[in-house]
Amino acid sequence: MSQSQYSEWWRRSTVYQVYPKSFKDTTGNGTGDIKGLIEKLDYLQKLGIDIVWLQPVYVSPQHDNGYDVADYENINPDFGTMEDFDELVQELHRREMKLMIDIVVNHTSTEHEWFKQSISSRNNPYRDYYIWKDPAPDGGLPNNWQSKFGGPAWQFDEASGQYYLTLFDKTQADLNWENEKVSRAVNDMMLFWAKKGVDGFRMDVINLISKDQRFPNDDGSVPPGDGRKFYTDGPRVHEYIKAMYEEVFGPYEMVTVGEMSSTTLEHCIRYSSPKEREFSMTFNFHHLKVDYPNGQKWELMPYDFEAMKSLFTEWQTGMQKGQGWNALFFNNHDQPRALSRFTDDKVYRVESAKLLATTLHGLQGTPYVYQGEEIGMPNPVWKSIDEFRDIESLNMYRILCEQGKSPETALSILQERSRDNSRTPMQWDDSRNAGFTTGTPWLKVDERYSDINVQKELANPDSIFHHYRKLIALRKDYGIFIEGVFKRLDDGHPEVFAYARTGDGEALVVVSNFSSKEITFRFEDSHWAELSSSGKDELLIGNTTETPALTQELQLSPYASYMWLIR
Numbered sequence: 001m002s003q004s005q006y007s008e009w010w011r012r013s014t015v016y017q018v019y020p021k022s023f024k025d026t027t028g029n030g031t032g033d034i035k036g037l038i039e040k041l042d043y044l045q046k047l048g049i050d051i052v053w054l055q056p057v058y059v060s061p062q063h064d065n066g067y068d069v070a071d072y073e074n075i076n077p078d079f080g081t082m083e084d085f086d087e088l089v090q091e092l093h094r095r096e097m098k099l100m101i102d103i104v105v106n107h108t109s110t111e112h113e114w115f116k117q118s119i120s121s122r123n124n125p126y127r128d129y130y131i132w133k134d135p136a137p138d139g140g141l142p143n144n145w146q147s148k149f150g151g152p153a154w155q156f157d158e159a160s161g162q163y164y165l166t167l168f169d170k171t172q173a174d175l176n177w178e179n180e181k182v183s184r185a186v187n188d189m190m191l192f193w194a195k196k197g198v199d200g201f202r203m204d205v206i207n208l209i210s211k212d213q214r215f216p217n218d219d220g221s222v223p224p225g226d227g228r229k230f231y232t233d234g235p236r237v238h239e240y241i242k243a244m245y246e247e248v249f250g251p252y253e254m255v256t257v258g259e260m261s262s263t264t265l266e267h268c269i270r271y272s273s274p275k276e277r278e279f280s281m282t283f284n285f286h287h288l289k290v291d292y293p294n295g296q297k298w299e300l301m302p303y304d305f306e307a308m309k310s311l312f313t314e315w316q317t318g319m320q321k322g323q324g325w326n327a328l329f330f331n332n333h334d335q336p337r338a339l340s341r342f343t344d345d346k347v348y349r350v351e352s353a354k355l356l357a358t359t360l361h362g363l364q365g366t367p368y369v370y371q372g373e374e375i376g377m378p379n380p381v382w383k384s385i386d387e388f389r390d391i392e393s394l395n396m397y398r399i400l401c402e403q404g405k406s407p408e409t410a411l412s413i414l415q416e417r418s419r420d421n422s423r424t425p426m427q428w429d430d431s432r433n434a435g436f437t438t439g440t441p442w443l444k445v446d447e448r449y450s451d452i453n454v455q456k457e458l459a460n461p462d463s464i465f466h467h468y469r470k471l472i473a474l475r476k477d478y479g480i481f482i483e484g485v486f487k488r489l490d491d492g493h494p495e496v497f498a499y500a501r502t503g504d505g506e507a508l509v510v511v512s513n514f515s516s517k518e519i520t521f522r523f524e525d526s527h528w529a530e531l532s533s534s535g536k537d538e539l540l541i542g543n544t545t546e547t548p549a550l551t552q553e554l555q556l557s558p559y560a561s562y563m564w565l566i567r
């Protein structure tokens, strides 16, 4: 890739993901709001954040916490007003920060006016905005596709005698992108926000919008056999995205990230290579499915560390070769906290949080920090099903019990897998409800908030927060973070992930011990010969009190992680 292809500002940026419902409540109604986010912008600026990704704040019945949009161009009163939104844009821009908003157009809420019209009669002009099918000849479901939240992907409408498609909850009806009026309406909606000064979009499950128009049954030959192979990266998806680029993203010079569900490397290269004129970058989830036995999210197994490292290697190398760009992340609002999932959130919580950050931020791509990650928030401990709020978790708990699992077993699966793990309120200080709200929080606050909170983190120069701050600043200082060619260096070591990023006679080297053991790690001779001939090493950042030089053999304490620059 030539130098100029790396010149876009967002390649040097770090994005902070805000789950508004759990960020900061200023009204006392127990739900975070836009004014709460404005109140905390100085905090995000201190962290060094360039872009804030604000998750859906549109009018919505909130069955899926805003991913069920009922009106794309108005703000849900729980989150505030359009004036608050405009103030947010101004306040971000005043700080030279950017705003990225969530666009959810694979589906709408069934409370959206388009759907209300669509379901009203077979002849309504909006009927074709959604995917309606007759029952199968035997009177059953149109096909055997499954909803990602459990159960069949079809809902029956008695009045018209047809089914509509819902790949997520039954209140989230899939839009029919074959209808040109749908893409027209979506582009108009995106132009509305672009004209308001929004700088970018995060496009929810955007690679699911084009369905195989034959709507065939899934024969189960490719796991998980739920129909996804017929609508994931579907036949016309690139055509649809290119049209968005030409009309909206390109003219408004937006930064865009596509959330790509169950995607492939080949497609992500196409989605994010500049010459394709689609998105700036893509999220994929493969590295986070390394604890799903046979791709089954609702079964447990210890995570496969080697698989995780191989997936990072495959995507780093593949995207680099194909000129694509990765969105880098370990955490988001759909994932349990990586700290609890892949490392030790108790004895080595601080070391672990810093290790995950260093390992991720040294990779090629744009890093995303999910709220609370920068202070080392772990999964909470769940005591009862009554504490959960997430629609997927509640559906799956019911299904797991129906399948014969005991309530205790079902709860233990939710403890590891529930999306609510990452959605508990942000912990600002040690006052009541962690300073999140003066009212009753919509989801419980983790009990450890008096130890783990922003106030404490800011006061301690060695905190996780300050580690993130340094990493974010380093990315701006050294071009090697952006351009360096990825090479894995640990040769299948069972505890260590080690890699280099090389270029222009320099090397960035990251070595992380993902275990609670004190270990010795030795670079293989050929790797060491290359590294040691590259120049003099300087430790850029580490997570212990030691400041080791880079040597062929390294003693690594539990969860130790270091990043060196050689030049």
Ligand SMILES: O=P(O)(O)OC[C@H]1O[C@H](O[C@H]2O[C@H](CO)[C@@H](O)[C@H](O)[C@H]2O)[C@H](O)[C@@H](O)[C@@H]1O
Residues within 6 Å of the ligand: 064, 067, 068, 104, 148, 168, 204, 205, 259, 260, 261, 262, 263, 285, 333, 334
């Ligand atoms: O696990 P994948 O098949 O790779 O899918 C990725 C994620 O897709 C879904 O997330 C997004 O869409 C949902 C519906 O709008 C919404 O509920 C969620 O919050 C969005 O981020 C899926 O729900 C996630 O579990 C997957 O991780």
